[in-house]
Amino acid sequence: MNKPARKSRSGARRSVTIxxxxxxxxxxxxxxxxxxxxxxxxxxATRQTVxxxxxxxxxxxxxxxxxxxxxxxxRMGLLYGNPSASYLSEFLVGAxxxxxxxxxxxxxEKCEMTPxxxxxxxxxxxxxxxxxVVLPPPLCESAVIRAELQAARMRIVAVAAARPPxxxxxxxxxxxxxxxxxTRYLLALGHTRLGFIKGHPNQTASEERWRGFTAAxxxxxxxxxxxxxxxxxxxxxxxxxARKLLSGEPLPSAIFASNDDMAAAVMAEAHRRxxxxxxxxxxxxxxxxxxxxxxxxxxxxxxxxxxxxxGEAVDMLVASVRGGKRGALAEPVHRLVxxxxxxxxxxxxxxxxTA
Amino acid sequence: MNKPARKSRSGARRSVTIxxxxxxxxxxxxxxxxxxxxxxxxxxATRQTVxxxxxxxxxxxxxxxxxxxxxxxxRMGLLYGNPSASYLSEFLVGAxxxxxxxxxxxxxEKCEMTPxxxxxxxxxxxxxxxxxVVLPPPLCESAVIRAELQAARMRIVAVAAARPPxxxxxxxxxxxxxxxxxTRYLLALGHTRLGFIKGHPNQTASEERWRGFTAAxxxxxxxxxxxxxxxxxxxxxxxxxARKLLSGEPLPSAIFASNDDMAAAVMAEAHRRxxxxxxxxxxxxxxxxxxxxxxxxxxxxxxxxxxxxxGEAVDMLVASVRGGKRGALAEPVHRLVxxxxxxxxxxxxxxxxTA
DNA sequence: CCCTAGATTGGTATCGCTACCATCCCCCCC
DNA sequence: GGGGGGGATGGTAGCGATACCAATCTAGGG
Numbered sequence: 001m002n003k004p005a006r007k008s009r010s011g012a013r014r015s016v017t018i019x020x021x022x023x024x025x026x027x028x029x030x031x032x033x034x035x036x037x038x039x040x041x042x043x044x045a046t047r048q049t050v051x052x053x054x055x056x057x058x059x060x061x062x063x064x065x066x067x068x069x070x071x072x073x074x075r076m077g078l079l080y081g082n083p084s085a086s087y088l089s090e091f092l093v094g095a096x097x098x099x100x101x102x103x104x105x106x107x108x109e110k111c112e113m114t115p116x117x118x119x120x121x122x123x124x125x126x127x128x129x130x131x132x133v134v135l136p137p138p139l140c141e142s143a144v145i146r147a148e149l150q151a152a153r154m155r156i157v158a159v160a161a162a163r164p165p166x167x168x169x170x171x172x173x174x175x176x177x178x179x180x181x182x183t184r185y186l187l188a189l190g191h192t193r194l195g196f197i198k199g200h201p202n203q204t205a206s207e208e209r210w211r212g213f214t215a216a217x218x219x220x221x222x223x224x225x226x227x228x229x230x231x232x233x234x235x236x237x238x239x240x241x242a243r244k245l246l247s248g249e250p251l252p253s254a255i256f257a258s259n260d261d262m263a264a265a266v267m268a269e270a271h272r273r274x275x276x277x278x279x280x281x282x283x284x285x286x287x288x289x290x291x292x293x294x295x296x297x298x299x300x301x302x303x304x305x306x307x308x309x310x311g312e313a314v315d316m317l318v319a320s321v322r323g324g325k326r327g328a329l330a331e332p333v334h335r336l337v338x339x340x341x342x343x344x345x346x347x348x349x350x351x352x353x354t355a
Numbered sequence: 356m357n358k359p360a361r362k363s364r365s366g367a368r369r370s371v372t373i374x375x376x377x378x379x380x381x382x383x384x385x386x387x388x389x390x391x392x393x394x395x396x397x398x399x400a401t402r403q404t405v406x407x408x409x410x411x412x413x414x415x416x417x418x419x420x421x422x423x424x425x426x427x428x429x430r431m432g433l434l435y436g437n438p439s440a441s442y443l444s445e446f447l448v449g450a451x452x453x454x455x456x457x458x459x460x461x462x463x464e465k466c467e468m469t470p471x472x473x474x475x476x477x478x479x480x481x482x483x484x485x486x487x488v489v490l491p492p493p494l495c496e497s498a499v500i501r502a503e504l505q506a507a508r509m510r511i512v513a514v515a516a517a518r519p520p521x522x523x524x525x526x527x528x529x530x531x532x533x534x535x536x537x538t539r540y541l542l543a544l545g546h547t548r549l550g551f552i553k554g555h556p557n558q559t560a561s562e563e564r565w566r567g568f569t570a571a572x573x574x575x576x577x578x579x580x581x582x583x584x585x586x587x588x589x590x591x592x593x594x595x596x597a598r599k600l601l602s603g604e605p606l607p608s609a610i611f612a613s614n615d616d617m618a619a620a621v622m623a624e625a626h627r628r629x630x631x632x633x634x635x636x637x638x639x640x641x642x643x644x645x646x647x648x649x650x651x652x653x654x655x656x657x658x659x660x661x662x663x664x665x666g667e668a669v670d671m672l673v674a675s676v677r678g679g680k681r682g683a684l685a686e687p688v689h690r691l692v693x694x695x696x697x698x699x700x701x702x703x704x705x706x707x708x709t710a
Numbered sequence: 711c712c713c714t715a716g717a718t719t720g721g722t723a724t725c726g727c728t729a730c731c732a733t734c735c736c737c738c739c740c
Numbered sequence: 741g742g743g744g745g746g747g748a749t750g751g752t753a754g755c756g757a758t759a760c761c762a763a764t765c766t767a768g769g770g
Contacts, residue, residue: 015484017756028720033758041718060484063460064428065756067419068725072758075418089444096451096463105418105460108451129370129415235649261649268651271626291646294590294616296623372726383750388728396748420726423755427728 016057025053036061063103075105076317077130077154079121081113081139087289087306091136091159094307098314106314115144122148132317134310135159138233140170141203155320157313160304162208169320169332171312173339175205178302179212179256181341182284185300186254187220190349191282194226195245195252197262200233209258209286227252231262238262242269246281253350254282260289263299267346278348288342298344309337371412380408391416418458430460431672432485432509434476436468436494442644442661446491446514449662453669461669470499477503487672489665490514493588495525496558510675512668515659517563524675524687526667528694530560533657534567534611536696537639540655541609542575545704546637549581550600550607552617555588564613564641582607586617593617597624601636608705609637615644618654622701633703643697653699664692 018036022029027046034042035050042050053059067073078095080088092108099106107128111121122145125133132155139145140158146168149156157169164170186194196213199206217223227248229241238257242265245252257263263285267277275281277297285292288303312335373391377384382401389397390405397405408414422428433450435443447463454461462483466476477500480488487510494500495513501523504511512524519525541549551568554561572578582603584596593612597620600607612618618640622632630636632652640647643658667690 018758019756029757030720030759031718034719037758041716043718046718058482060482062423062756063430064419064422065725066758068417068423068727069756069758071725073419087444089447092444092447092451093463096447096461100460100462105455106451107455108448110448127413127415235651239651264649265651268626271623274629291649294619294646295650296590296594296620373728374726384727385750386748389749392728396746398748401748417726420755421728423725423757424727424729426755 015062016059018059018061021050021053021057021059024057025050067103072322073103073105074132074318074321075107075128075130076314077107077109077125077128077133078136079109079111079125079133079139079145080136081111081142087136087287089290090306091310094310095134095314097307098311098318102314102318104314104318111139111145113139113142113145118142118145118148121145122152122154125154126152131155132157132321134313134317135161136310137161137205138200138203140164155317157316157320159309159313160205162203162205164204164334167332169313169316169334171309171316171335171337172205173302173304173309174336175208176212176215178339178341179209179258179286180216181212182256182286182302183213183216184220185341186256186282186284186347187216187223189254189282189347191254192223192350193250193252193254194223195255196226196228197231197238197241197245197255197257197266198228199231199258199262201230203233206233206258213256231258233259233261235261235265238265239269242266246270246273246275251275251281254284254347257283257285260285260287260292260299260301263301263346264291264295267295267297267299278346279351282347282350284347292342293344297346300341300343300345300347303340303342305337305339312337370417371414373414373416376405376408376412376414379412380405422458427677428458428460429487429673429676430462430483430485431669432462432464432480432483432488433491434464434466434480434488434494434500435491436466436497442491442642444645445661446665449665450489450669452662453666453673457669457673459669459673466494466500468494468497468500473497473500473503476500477507477509480509481507486510487512487676489668489672490516491665492516492560493555493558495519510672512671512675514664514668515560517558517560519559519689522687524668524671524689526664526671526690526692527560528657528659528664529691530563531567531570533694533696534564534613534641535571536567537611537641537657538568538571539575540696541611541637541639541702542571542578544609544637544702546609547578547705548605548607548609549578550610551581551583552586552593552596552600552610552612552621553583554586554613554617556585558588561588561613568611586613588614588616590616590620593620594624597621601625601628601630606630606636609639609702612638612640615640615642615647615654615656618656618701619646619650622650622652622654633701634706637702637705639702647697648699652701655696655698655700655702658695658697660692660694667692 018029018032022032032050035047109121135158137160140161158164160172162175198210229244231237231241255266263283266283270281277283285299285301288301292299292301373384373387377387387405390402464476490513492515495516513519515527517530553565584599586592586596610621618638621638625636632638640654640656643656647654647656
C-alpha cells in the first residue's frame with residue numbers, strides 16, 4: 001500500500017493553495033484561513049507574516065472550495081421584468097459586483113408580469129436552487145410574484161418599491177422627498193404654471209412622487225392649480241399626456257414627468273409644436289436614466305444610485321440568508337439611500353414671469 | 356475509534372445530494388454523475404431510472420462541489436468601458452446567462468480607455484484569478500488593453516469588433532453587409548440624395564459600415580455624391596454632423612447615421628429646423644439601442660442580437676479555456692451572427708422624387 | 711503557587727462532486 | 741470455447757477550503 005507522492009489530476013500547474021501559503025509562512029492552513037477571512041484570534045505578528053506570504057505567492061482563495069466547505073455560495077435570483085431597461089444595465093452591474101464580493105452566484109430570470117409567467121419563473125428559480133431573490137421595479141410591486149416567492153420560502157428584497165409591504169426587505173430612495181425637492185426647484189426658478197405627469201398607478205413610487213409634488217406645491221401656496229395628466233412610465237404614454245398638457249390654455253411653463261422616458265416624450269412633443277426647451281418650456285424628469293443625458297437639451301432629473309441600490313439589495317439578501325441560518329433572522333429592513341437632483345439644460349427660469 | 360453516524364455541520368436540513376439520488380435510484384453516485392452530466396456509457400434504462408430519481412427528489416447539483424472536483428468554475432472577466440451603455444444591459448444579461456449555464460463566475464471590471472487605467476484594470480483581473488476576458492465595444496478595439504491582456508496570458512473574446520486581429524477570438528455581426536442592406540433599403544425607398552454620418556474612426560466597425568454604405572451606393576450607380584460627415588458615435592457629435600448635413604443645399608432626403616445616438620441627434624436637429632421625420636427627412640441608425648424605440652418617430656435601424664453575442668462570447672471563452680487545458684487550443688474563431696433590419700417610423704419614401 | 715479563563719494555534723474530518731482506474735459482463739470472432 | 745474489445749458500472753481518492761474541537765500558552769485571581 002504505497003502512497004503515491006501526489007496524484008495531480010490535471011497535469012496543468014495548480015494554482016497556489018492555502019497550503020502553499022501556510023508552508024511558506026510557516027504556519028498551519030487554518031491560521032492562513034483565519035487571516036484571509038479576517039477572523040479574530042490571530043496575533044498581529046502572525047497576521048503580518050501570513051499576509052506577506054499571501055502577497056508573495058499571489059494567493060487567491062479558491063471560491064469553489066471555500067463555498068463548498070462553508071456551505072456558502074448560495075444562488076441568488078434576479079427576477080427582472082421589463083424595467084425602464086436602461087435601468088437594468090446599472091442594476092446588473094451593482095448586483096453582480098456585490099454577488100462577486102460575497103461569492104454567491106447570481107441567476108437571472110426574466111419574467112413577464114402575468115400570473116402564469118410569474119409562476120413559471122419562480123418555479124425555474126426554485127429548481128435552480130435559488131434561495132433569495134432581488135426584485136427590481138416594476139416586479140417589486142407585483143403581489144402575485146411576491147406571493148409566489150414567499151410560498152417558495154424565498155427571501156426577497158424589493159428595490160425601489162416606495163411603500164413595500166411590511167414583511168419584505170426593501171431598498172429605495174425617498175421618492176416623496178425627491179419629488180418634493182424637484183418641485184421646490186421648479187418653484188424656486190420662478191415657475192408658477194406647473195404640469196405634472198403621473199407614473200404608472202400600479203407602482204407605489206408613482207404615488208410617492210405625486211405626493212411629493214403636491215406637498216411642495218402646497219407648502220409654496222398661492223399657485224394656480226397644476227395641470228395633471230396620468231402617464232404609465234412609457235414614452236408613448238408621456239406623449240399622450242404631453243399633447244394634453246400642451247394643448248390647453250394657459251400653457252404650463254414647466255412640466256414635471258414622473259420618469260425620464262415620459263419627460264423625453266414631453267420634449268419631443270414640445271419640439272414638434274415649436275416650443276423651445278427650456279426657453280419656452282421647462283421639462284424635468286425622474287430616474288436619471290440613460291436617455292436623460294442623451295437627448296438635447298439634457299434632462300434635469302433625479303438621479304438614483306441604481307448600482308448601489310442593487311448592491312445593497314444583494315448585501316441584504318446575503319445577510320438575511322446567512323444570518324437566518326444562524327437563527328437570527330432580523331426583521332425586514334427598509335433601507336433608504338440618497339438621491340440627487342441633477343441639473344442639465346432642460347430647466348430654466350420661465351421666459352416672462354407673470355408674478 | 357468510533358465513527359460518529361453523521362456529523363452534520365450546520366444543523367440545517369441538508370439539501371439533497373448526489374448520494375441521496377444514487378441510493379434512491381439504486382445505483383452508485385458515479386452513475387448519477389454521469390447521467391446528470393450527459394456522459395456516455397450509461398444504459399438507457401439506468402438513465403431513465405436516475406432521471407426519474409432526480410426529478411422525484413428535486414436534486415440540483417452543488418455547483419461549488421462540482422467546480423471544486425472538476426477544477427472548473429473558472430472566473431471570466433468582463434471588462435467594460437463605456438459602451439453605448441444601453442448596450443451594456445443586454446450584454447450583461449447574455450453574458451451572465453451563459454456564465455451561469457457553464458458554471459463559471461463572471462467578474463465585472465470597469466475601465467477607462469487610458470493606458471494607465473487599462474493596466475490597472477488588467478492587474479485587478481489577474482489578481483482576481485480571472486482566466487479569460489470578454490471585451491465588448493469599444494474596449495475590444497483598444498490595442499493597449501489587448502496587449503496588456505495578452506501579456507497576462509488571458510484568453511480574449513472581442514465582441515463586435517468588425518475586423519479583429521487574427522489572433523483573438525471574436526463574435527460580431529457583419530457590419531459591412533448590414534450597412535449595405537440598410538443603404539439598399541433607403542435606395543429602394545427611392546432616396547437619391549443621401550447623407551451619411553461615419554462612426555468613430557478608432558473602431559473598425561465604423562469603417563465596415565462606411566464600406567457597406569458606399570458599396571450599396573456604387574452598385575446602385577447613377578447617384579449624386581452622398582454628403583458625408585464624420586461622427587464619433589456620441590449624440591453630441593451626431594448633432595454637429597447633422598447641422599452640417601442640414602445646412603447645405605440641396606438637403607439630403609435621407610440620412611444614415613452609423614449608430615442610433617447620432618441618428619437621434621439628427622432627428623433632434625431636424626425637428627429644430629422644422630423638418631418632419633420621415634416626411635421631410637428619412638433618418639436611420641444602427642444598433643437598435645434603447646433610444647431607437649424610445650424616441651418619436653421610432654428609429655429604423657439595424658438590430659444586433661447583443662445578448663446572444665455576449666453569450667456566445669462567453670461560450671467561446673469557456674470552450675477555449677477548457678479545451679486549452681486538454682491541449683487542443685483551436686485557432687481563434689471569428690463568429691458572425693445574424694443582424695436584422697428593424698423598420699419603425701423614421702424612414703419613408705421621399706416626398707418628391709426628383710428622379 | 712495552583713487553577714481557570716481566554717487568546718492563539720494546529721489537527722482532523724468533512725463539504726458534494728468528479729477523475730481515474732478497476733471490474734464485471736456481454737458479445738463477437740477466430 | 742477462450743480471448744479480446746468495449747460498454748456499463750462501482751470504488752477510491754482527492755479538489756481546496758472551513759468547522760469544530762483539542763492542545764498549548766499566557767495572564768490573573770484566590
